[in-house]
Amino acid sequence: MDYILSKNTPRTGAGKSREVGPMGIVEQKTVAERARQAFDALTRAERQLANALLDNYPMLGLESITAVAESAGVSTPTVVRMAKKLGFGGFPEMQASLRAELQATISSPIAKHDQWAASALEGHLLSRFADAVTENIRQTLHQIDKTTFDAVADLLSDPERNVHVVGGRITRSMADHFFTHMQVIRPGVTQIASNSNSWPHYVLNMRAGDVLVAFDIRRYEHDILRLTEMARARDVTVVLFTDQWGSPAARHAAHRFHARIEVPSAWDSTTVILFISEALIAAIETRTWETTRARMNELEELFDKTRLFRKFV
């Protein structure tokens, strides 16, 4: 940006809201902090508003009260009431506070780099983690081949092919998640139990043309390698979710997704794997929408009948 930032700051943050804490120290709370803190004390409509405000923080709050109310889908009185609950005299006062915050934020170079670090999380593990994960997503996406993704989605949308899902010690949860959703989307989906002794039984049921979706990140598991090997021997197409280095099972896989998994932790992060998996589910669901919608409706009815899940909201 080439605009000039003021050297002199005559236009001080008009009503920068302050509060005197227990120690007599002047505390400055951002509107976001106040909203978060008071969240529990807010009513339904006010929470809806708070969410909208935080969703598009802080820009939404800088519009007129009418625009804010409309965006959040609440009435203008609700906006006023919440502003007061957050400790402001009224909406304009809250807005002035937002402007002051933004002023402070925008002049700091941190803001340019990292939006979320500018909040109270500066340097906190959470924001470092967020940086790592976001960067992992970015890099993973750079490496993913669109063609592969689409091909896999097509493969898994084919009702003629049965789908088998398997995961390892850590990735079992990912396999489970994938299975749970696929099970709703289409018939013919099997989850392979985690006890590898029983795996040969599952192989017995694999037919040529079927698809085996396997999850395997370091440290790689020998049993998964064996399973994919057996599957390929039976002309089963293997789709593998693995890390950037690649499980040895990759040699048997027709399609592979390499996710970045490193984060500031003793463990690897499976967040990006879950991300791809969810995106894939979305892609498949689009392709089989007619069937899927029917199945979802049916599932709804079953839920209602069994009262297994009571409806809220």
Added chain:
Amino acid sequence: MDYILSKNTPRTGAGKSREVGPMGIVEQKTVAERARQAFDALTRAERQLANALLDNYPMLGLESITAVAESAGVSTPTVVRMAKKLGFGGFPEMQASLRAELQATISSPIAKHDQWAASALEGHLLSRFADAVTENIRQTLHQIDKTTFDAVADLLSDPERNVHVVGGRITRSMADHFFTHMQVIRPGVTQIASNSNSWPHYVLNMRAGDVLVAFDIRRYEHDILRLTEMARARDVTVVLFTDQWGSPAARHAAHRFHARIEVPSAWDSTTVILFISEALIAAIETRTWETTRARMNELEELFDKTRLFRKFV
């Protein structure tokens, strides 16, 4: 419905002013550019105003016309006249344009398209999904209270307290993932089976001071509500991972994490929940590092002995 998307208007960049150039190409000019360009055509008072505006760009322009006029030492009609000279319909229109600019400037630079859209994925489901997830992470982080996060990490690091983990139909995988890691980190961790009939048995083993980590996103499950209710009645601290709207179980929870879960799919995304969960695991592991390292080493040896997992790499 568990799998219904909600509307959520993505706050349009209000009146971003456009102009059609000589080539018929739509040009977007910032207010600052317009002001500088038109500077020569401005009158004395207007120049004074333009300078004030640029001196404190763009914040000054976001205040009321009265405040702007006063700050610049001119009258309000002058402000209106200049706004019109710069090609806007009036002052509010210019202000909307400023807001739109600012929005573009402060939006997380990493999150924005340029990064991965540059690859072959432009417009592809994957990149839209990535946008959504990154935005979800960003927004979730905005709402997370650092204190809560740290308090929960402390709680779960306390060896005196047993930890119980439970998830719902969809979130079971998240609970499973969390359990798998916690099991390595520390002793005294129980995974509550998914069959809710057996839950009373688990409650029987909960002692005052224990922690129950529950996962529940829409559509919220009644059994989870009941379980957390029972747990709280036994003086068990409930930690809840839920979505932005909040599971009804929230009322029994001492600590809550509200994750954003909306993505372009018929289902909600649990990626952000996994992200928080992993970050939490990392935080706990840091706090209990001495114990955890010992346990990890021991686990390694056990793996070697049982040859359950063959080493690669």
Added chain:
DNA sequence: CAGGACCTGTAAAAAAAATTTCAGAATTAA
């Protein structure tokens, strides 16, 4: 130095924003 063109601010009018009131709706408690 008169006349005209153009600036500029005051003040009034118009429009919009913000607040308050209040009755119906929704929720909770009994």
Added chain:
DNA sequence: TTAATTCTGAAATTTTTTTTACAGGTCCTG
């Protein structure tokens, strides 16, 4: 279930903002 309480938005009201009209100014030109 019913009663009590709380919440919520429509509408009216008040306040503020924004625009318009217009009456001096200023400054040039002849």
